Amino acid sequence: MTLQDVADAAGVSIATASRALNGGTRTTPARTRDHVLTVASHLGYRPHAHAQAVARGWVAYLGFLTDDVGDPCTAARLSALCRAARAHRVTLLVAQAGADARSAGEELDLLIGHGVRAVFVSRRLAGALRAPGTPGRRPPPDVRIVTVEDGAADGVRLPDEAYEQEIAALVEDLSTSRGGRGRRRAPHGPRAG
Incomplete structure (x- = not known):
């Protein structure tokens, strides 16, 4: 099912259907908009989020790169990122690399190829990616690399409510900003002690 x-x-132009469904700078009369919305609902039309993002010139993807998605702390961080991404209508792409620089570089390259705005990378892999001769592309200027703490083996506790709030603010910033490369550390919570 397409916009066409x-x-x-609905018996309208594609531009009118688009304005009725997506809003825009030009308005559509309420009667026309209601008719298009009714037809779209009846047909089961769902907007194609990626197509809309491309049309706006901005794709809202974030990446998460780890070497151990099964680690309880990593899984909890990933879960927090998923909730924050969902709240901001951002798609989160997850890649699991081996602990070596080659694998990490290849997975980072894959995420960048999908057009991510930022990649959350475990500290262990961030170190591997900085190793001389790491294969794969370096992030382009508009992709941020955000280092997150590694898992339970590093003595990091599971994320708490403060972590959730900080990560939500970071995802909001990443989902609304239009560039600006930066490397920053994500919140990590207190060390086990």
């Missing part, structure tokens, strides 16, 4: 299908069924 909705426009045809």
